[in-house]
Amino acid sequence: MFCRKLLNKNAIKCSAKNQIRKLKKHDYAMPEEKTTAEEILIQVFKTNEVKTQKDWKKVRQEILNNQFNKHVITPVNIDSMIIGFCTKPEKYQLASSYIKFLQKEKIKPNLATNGKYLKLLYEKNTEKCLKADENEILGIYEELRKGYPVLDSFTIENLILGLSVTKEWKKCLELFEEIKITAIANNSVYSAFISSAFLNNEEDLAWQFLNELIENNRTPKSIIFTSYLATAKKLKSKEKIHAKLEKMFEFLKNNDLRLEKTAIEKLEELSTSLKVSTMTTKVDFKGTCKNCRQNLDTFELTNEEFQELKDVLFKNVILGRDIFVKTSPQEMSNFQNFILQQEKFDVVLDGLNIAFSVGTKHPPHVFSTLLANVVKYFVDLNKRVLVLGRVHMHRWPQQTWGYVKSNSTIFLTQNISEDDPYLLYCALNSGKNTKIVTRDLMRGHKFLLKSPKYKTLFNRWLTQRQYQLLRIDQRGQPIFKHPLPISPVAQKNGTHWHLPYDEVENNKNEYLNSWCCLQLMK
Incomplete structure (x- = not known):
């Protein structure tokens, strides 16, 4: 018996060795990383100087036949890839040279190639459009109009970019109407056109599209404001200059917009012409400007504004048709009845969000202890606390979870439910001074508020009421x-x-405490 077992064991070992010998290299080799199109293009252009038609033919073939080109760059997309590679200012001439090569070879650029080239011509001519480039943009526009009865949104956007720097910039109006059928133009496209409208003294049209941009949930680019400042500079009356500036500043204020650094630099550059004094500065923890020592304001919602915001949020966001994708109508109804039976709360805690602020890979006692500490903090301040959470939290250790249950009101939803509607509903229902404790910035709910006015009100209410847990100290x-x-x-x-x-x-829309302190000169 022992010998048979040993034999079988040895046979297994021998068989395994034979299997290993049969393995080929590719059976155990790590998968190779795919080389990107940009890496291939960098490699080819690094070893080639392009001056003639012959040079371009050689480069084209080298790209297509490159050993690392595993169907990344093909005969179909090679032209758009090369133009896309030339988007940096130092490569603009290379792009122009390649387009001329295609023309001489009678190779018709496809829509993707034309689109990228139009975008490149726009970026090259944002300051002042060269006559040759203008003719080229208008030529591409006419050709595309004749060749394609219907254009895709990508091509239309790039046509708008190109046309915006030409004398025919108003042709963009027709293109904006076309793009609305299938999409909403991006913020770069809107900004390019609005900038052009300001520079061409069509101020009413510019403001019309700027307001449309905001309504479409797009963020204005700096070029809008630098162009606006350039037009203000041309005014001779100090009063008119200041009135124009204040109109811009009020727009920023009413829409909770921050400028980009380039716009501030333009303000500083034109400060003498605009009859203003500027200073970049910080605001201290008390809300005082470190330059002029003025105290900045907090824009509290009036009772009327809060009620209006509350009604809109209840109707369009919290109880809207989309909310029941992750929240059942019955559960929301139960919650509404639960809230009606309660007094108002001072603080609403997003229980799971607080618990998971340390990460999700911890034992339950860590989560329950953390939440209990937060509850205790507000209870010690004599605040009435509501904790919103999930039903699985009932399984947390009773020593700490018991404290939470004894010292706060709790409402637990099903594990698949969405927390935010309950959090917002309760906070709004308790009044405009109720505090919310969560790290969730509620961007999705803000997006559902289509009106710029309500987005601004929501943002101001939330930023003045939201506490975000950073950590628990040693005590x-x-x-x-x-x-x-x-x-x-x-x-x-x-x-x-x-x-x-x-x-x-600043993609996260965080407060970075960078300010420009500006005074209109008397």
Whole structure:
């Protein structure tokens, strides 16, 4: 018996060795990373100088036959890939040379190639359009109009970009109507056209499209404001210049917009012409400007504004048709009845959001202890607390979860439900001074508020009421990111305007405490 077992064991080992010998290299080799189109293009152009038609033919073949080109660049997309590669200013001439090569070879650029080339011509001519480039843009426009009865939104957007820097910029109006059939133009396209309208003294048209941009949930690019400032500079009357500036600042204020650094630099550059003094500065933790020492304001909602916002949020966001994708109507109804039977709350806690602020890979006692510490913090301040959470939280350790249940009101939803509607409903129902504790910025709900007015009201209400848990210190005390002591929007304080701006690209829409303190000279 023992020998048979040993034999079988040895046979298995031998068989395994034979299998290993049969393995080919590709059976155990790590998969190769795919080389990107840009890497291929960089490699080819690095080893080739392009001056003639012959050079371009050679480069084209090298790209297509490159050993790393595994169907990334094909005969169909090679032209658009090369033009796309030439979008940096130092490569503009290379792009122009390639287009001429295609023309001489009688190779017709496809829509993608034309689109990228139009965008390149726009970026090249934002300051002032060269006559040759203008003719080229208009030529492409006419050719595409004749060749394609219907254009895709990508091509239309790039046509608008190109046309916006030409004398025929108003042709964009027709293109905007066409794109509305299938899409909404992006913010770069809107901004290019609005900039052109300002520079061509069509101010009413520019403001019309600027308001449309905001209504379509797009963020204006800096070129709009730098162009606007350039037109203000041309005015001779100080009063007219200042009136024009204040119109822009009020627009920023009413729409909770921050400028980009380039616009602030333009303000500084034109300060003498615009009859203003400017200084970039910070605002201290008390809300005081470090330059002029003025205290900045907090824009609290009036009772009427809050009620209006509450009604719109209830109707369009919280109880809207989309909310029941993750929340059952019955559960929401139960919650509404539950709230009606309760008194108003001072603080509403997003229980799971707070618990998971340390990450999700911890044992339950970590989550329950953390939440209990936050509840205790507000209970010690004599606040009436509501905790919203999920039913699975009932399984948390009773020593700490029991404290939460004993010292706060709790409403737990099903594990598949969405928390935000309940959080917003309760906070709004309790009044405009109720605090919300969550790290969720509610961007999705803000987006559902189509009106710019209500988006602004929602943003101002939330930024003044939201606490975000940062950590728990060694004493068990929660450390919060508190609401700002000011409203981080453009505002006039005494004789000074304070304009918040982003020094770097700010995709998260975070407050970076960069301000321009500006005074209109008397």
